[in-house]
Amino acid sequence: MSSTSPDTPTRILQATLSLLEKTDAKLPTMSDIAKASGVSRQAVYLHFPSRTDVLVAATRYQDQTNDVNTALASSRSAQSGIERLDAFVTAWGNYIPRIYGVARAILAVVDTDAEAAEAWNMRMADMREGCAAAVQALVADGTLPPDTDPEQATDLLWTLLSVRTWENLTQTCGWDQACYLATVRGLALATLGQDMGALRDVLAHSKDPA
Amino acid sequence: MSSTSPDTPTRILQATLSLLEKTDAKLPTMSDIAKASGVSRQAVYLHFPSRTDVLVAATRYQDQTNDVNTALASSRSAQSGIERLDAFVTAWGNYIPRIYGVARAILAVVDTDAEAAEAWNMRMADMREGCAAAVQALVADGTLPPDTDPEQATDLLWTLLSVRTWENLTQTCGWDQACYLATVRGLALATLGQDMGALRDVLAHSKDPA
DNA sequence: CTGTCAATTGACACAGTGTAAAGCAACTCT
DNA sequence: AGAGTTGCTTTACACTGTGTCAATTGACAG
Numbered sequence: 001m002s003s004t005s006p007d008t009p010t011r012i013l014q015a016t017l018s019l020l021e022k023t024d025a026k027l028p029t030m031s032d033i034a035k036a037s038g039v040s041r042q043a044v045y046l047h048f049p050s051r052t053d054v055l056v057a058a059t060r061y062q063d064q065t066n067d068v069n070t071a072l073a074s075s076r077s078a079q080s081g082i083e084r085l086d087a088f089v090t091a092w093g094n095y096i097p098r099i100y101g102v103a104r105a106i107l108a109v110v111d112t113d114a115e116a117a118e119a120w121n122m123r124m125a126d127m128r129e130g131c132a133a134a135v136q137a138l139v140a141d142g143t144l145p146p147d148t149d150p151e152q153a154t155d156l157l158w159t160l161l162s163v164r165t166w167e168n169l170t171q172t173c174g175w176d177q178a179c180y181l182a183t184v185r186g187l188a189l190a191t192l193g194q195d196m197g198a199l200r201d202v203l204a205h206s207k208d209p210a
Numbered sequence: 211m212s213s214t215s216p217d218t219p220t221r222i223l224q225a226t227l228s229l230l231e232k233t234d235a236k237l238p239t240m241s242d243i244a245k246a247s248g249v250s251r252q253a254v255y256l257h258f259p260s261r262t263d264v265l266v267a268a269t270r271y272q273d274q275t276n277d278v279n280t281a282l283a284s285s286r287s288a289q290s291g292i293e294r295l296d297a298f299v300t301a302w303g304n305y306i307p308r309i310y311g312v313a314r315a316i317l318a319v320v321d322t323d324a325e326a327a328e329a330w331n332m333r334m335a336d337m338r339e340g341c342a343a344a345v346q347a348l349v350a351d352g353t354l355p356p357d358t359d360p361e362q363a364t365d366l367l368w369t370l371l372s373v374r375t376w377e378n379l380t381q382t383c384g385w386d387q388a389c390y391l392a393t394v395r396g397l398a399l400a401t402l403g404q405d406m407g408a409l410r411d412v413l414a415h416s417k418d419p420a
Numbered sequence: 421c422t423g424t425c426a427a428t429t430g431a432c433a434c435a436g437t438g439t440a441a442a443g444c445a446a447c448t449c450t
Numbered sequence: 451a452g453a454g455t456t457g458c459t460t461t462a463c464a465c466t467g468t469g470t471c472a473a474t475t476g477a478c479a480g
Contacts, residue, residue, distance in 0.1 A: 008426080027322065029467065040428055045469070108321035111314070112237065155383040156393065164374040173365040183366065191397065218457080239436065250459055255438070421480100428475070437465085444459075450452100 009047040009057075012037040016058040021101040027108055030054075052109060056119040059102050063123070071095055072130055081137035081144075082193050088134045089161065089188045092127065093181045096166045103163045124158075131157040135192065143193055153192055160188060219257040222247045223271040226264055231311040237318055240264075262319060266329040269312050273333075281305055282340055291351035292403050295344045299371065299398045302337065303391045306376045313373045334368075341367040345402065353403055363402055370398060 005011065015036035019028040030051055034041040048054045072091050078084035096103075109116045132154045138144040144153060159165065161184070169175045169183070215221065225246035229238040240261055244251040258264045282301050288294035306313075319326045342364045348354040354363060369375065371394070379385045379393070 025321075025324075030469085031467085042429080042470095043427055046427075049469090051468070104321070111235075111318035114235075152385075152389075152393075155379060155385065156397075159375055159378045159383070162374070162378055164372070164378070165369055168369040168372055168374070169365060173369070175362075175365065179362075183362075187366075187401065190400065240438090241436080252439095252460080253458055256458075259438090261437070424479085425477090426475100427477105429473085430471105431473105432469105432471080434468085434470105436467095439464080440462085442460085442462105444457105446456085446458105448453100448455080 008037070008039060008043065010061075012039070012044055012047060012054065013058050013061040016054055017062055017102065020055075020058065020105045023101060023104075027105055050115075052113050052116045052119075055102075055105055055109065056116060059099070059106060059119065059123065062099060062102055066095075066098060068095060068126075075130070075134065078137075081134070081139075081141035082189065084137040085134045085157075085188060085192060086185055088130055089157075089185050090181065092130065092161050093166070093184055094177075096163055097170075097177060100163065100167070104167075107163065124162075127161070128154065128158045131161065138192060145192075148192070157188060157192060160184060160191075218247070218249060218253065219267075220271075222249070222254055222257060222264065223268050226268040227272055227312065230265075230268065230315050233311060233314075237315050260325075262323050262326045262329075265312070265315055265319065266326065269309070269316060269329065269333065272309060272312055276305075276308060278305060278336075285340070285344065288347075291344070291347035291349075291353045292399065294347040295367075295398060295402060296395055298340055298344045299367075299395050300391065302340065302371050303376070303394055304387075306373055307380075307387060310373065310377070314377075317373065334372075337371070338364065338368045341371065348402060355402075358402070367398060367402060370394060370401075 006014070012033065015038075016028065016033050019032060019036050028036070030044055031041050033051075033054060034044050037044070044054065048057060072088065072095075075084050075087035075091055078087045106116055106120050110120050111117075132150075135144065135150050135153045135157065138153075139150055144150065165184075166180065169180050170177065175183075216224070222243065225248075226238065226243050229242060229246050238246070240254055241251050243261075243264060244254050247254070254264065258267060282298065282305075285294050285297035285301055288297045316326055316330050320330050321327075342360075345354065345360050345363045345367065348363075349360055354360065375394075376390065379390050380387065385393075
């Protein structure tokens with residue numbers, strides 16, 4: 001299937017992704033995208049009505065080729081709530097670096113572009129469902145601390161796992177991925193899992209953040 | 211002193227702040243700023259070389275009039291490390307809503323504008339010193355969990371107190387400020403303070419997040 | 421041979437930033 | 451009072467980037 005070159009829309013998306021993945025800050029213009037795709041600038045408009053649409057389509061294409069859901073599915077098969085939480089945190093935490101280049105581009109235009117904001121919010125809503133499911137599993141186990149509102153716990157987990165948090169710790173503070181992951185796992189379990197014994201078991205085969 | 215109208219640069223900054231504080235998303239253009247300041251667009255360029263400079267100067271002006279340092283100073287007079295941490299988290303957590311409008315504007319251009327990024331990073335570096343000082347106070351008390359690297363604890367606290375985290379919880383998730391503050395205080399203390407007894411004391415006169 | 425489709429070229433409108441220059445009104449200095 | 455200075459205005463322009471439009475080309479299918 002890679003023998004014959006893919007159709008133009010696909011080539012544009014692939015070129016856009018490759019542009020976004022090189023982290024040299026500057027966001028690509030339509031001309032950049034066209035040049036990288038090997039087509040004229042107008043040809044891009046033939047397939048995507050606006051720059052935002054290209055970016056949004058690129059994220060969808062990436063999600064599709066990376067198959068997020070498969071990555072996150074493993075957490076659904078976990079036994080206990082704690083294990084499920086940990087599996088979800090781990091899966092998502094390891095997925096973020098793969099999407100960061102594109103996420104950065106979208107996030108940069110989210111403040112000014114309603115359509116981009118919409119697209120990003122939908123994507124994050126999907127992820128939030130994973131958080132909600134993990135919290136529900138904790139509730140079912142009775143592992144969530146009794147004075148904790150599930151809704152609020154979901155918000156908290158969702159914030160902890162946000163791309164911004166990942167960005168802050170790994171990009172700005174310079175943590176490596178392993179350290180990020182260990183910390184975030186520990187934090188999620190410490191915050192949402194009251195059963196400290198189970199917590200210790202899960203953390204046992206995980207390196208310490210330090 | 212408010213009897214005579216302030217000089218033009220000041221009026222521009224004040225007008226910019228008032229534009230930024232109405233949270234109707236769209237960032238003001240130079241024309242918007244000029245109009246709101248009651249001067250011509252070119253007059254703005256007479257005092258500030260670029261749009262970014264206006265935004266940056268506006269944040270400085272705001273910090274100056276709000277006197278951040280005074281607000282954060284209270285944390286320095288705290289007795290124990292735990293109390294100091296809590297005072298710092300509370301002071302900063304309550305300061306964020308006051309600067310959010312402007313912060314949003316700066317953050318929106320940070321991804322595309324190196325100068326804005328520089329200005330924002332400096333501002334956040336100041337805040338980070340407060341985090342570092344609070345962590346140091348914990349270290350001095352021996353209250354920081356023994357396996358925790360102070361540097362890393364600072365990063366974590368800094369991330370927890372980031373504007374993005376505040377934005378996520380209060381703006382996107384719709385938490386009210388009291389709820390945000392209670393949660394963040396609890397999280398900071400639970401994560402960085404190992405002395406659970408002292409923690410409970412501090413949390414005693416604070417409403418529960420729920 | 422003729423349509424049709426994909427893409428190209430070139431031109432244009434529009435918004436927003438930033439530069440430049442000429443003019444104008446008020447204030448100060450001596 | 452005259453001269454210069456300061457602060458601002460008006461007008462014009464260059465430049466970048468987005469998005470639209472129309473005419474043209476090349477290839478392929480019926």
